[in-house]
Amino acid sequence: MKKFNVITNAFSKMAFTLLSTALCLYFAHAALLGPSGITRRAEVLEENAKAKAHRDERAAELAKQENLVRRLSSESLDADLADERIRDVLGYMRSDEVEFRMPD
Structure with a gap:
């Protein structure tokens, strides 16, 4: 019975570690590549800069x-x-002007 408890205890620690690692990796992936992650933020900032430049040209x-x-x-x-x-x-x-046409 004691050996079973040791195996169960070791298995639960390993499962907790794996689950924690998987959860951390998931959140890291979401923070970097998710819809509101760092890369999307960089894209939005670039689009914003282009839009401002376009606005300034139009102004x-x-x-x-x-x-x-x-x-x-x-x-x-x-x-x-x-x-x-x-x-x-x-x-x-005017009648006193001369026009020179250049071919395109």
């Missing part, structure tokens, strides 16, 4: 467009800008 583009609209408004018409836009959009040019 700069918006500011540029607002500046053009403001300069072309009837309250403060910029003659040089209006002349440039008319030439680009409508293809107008």
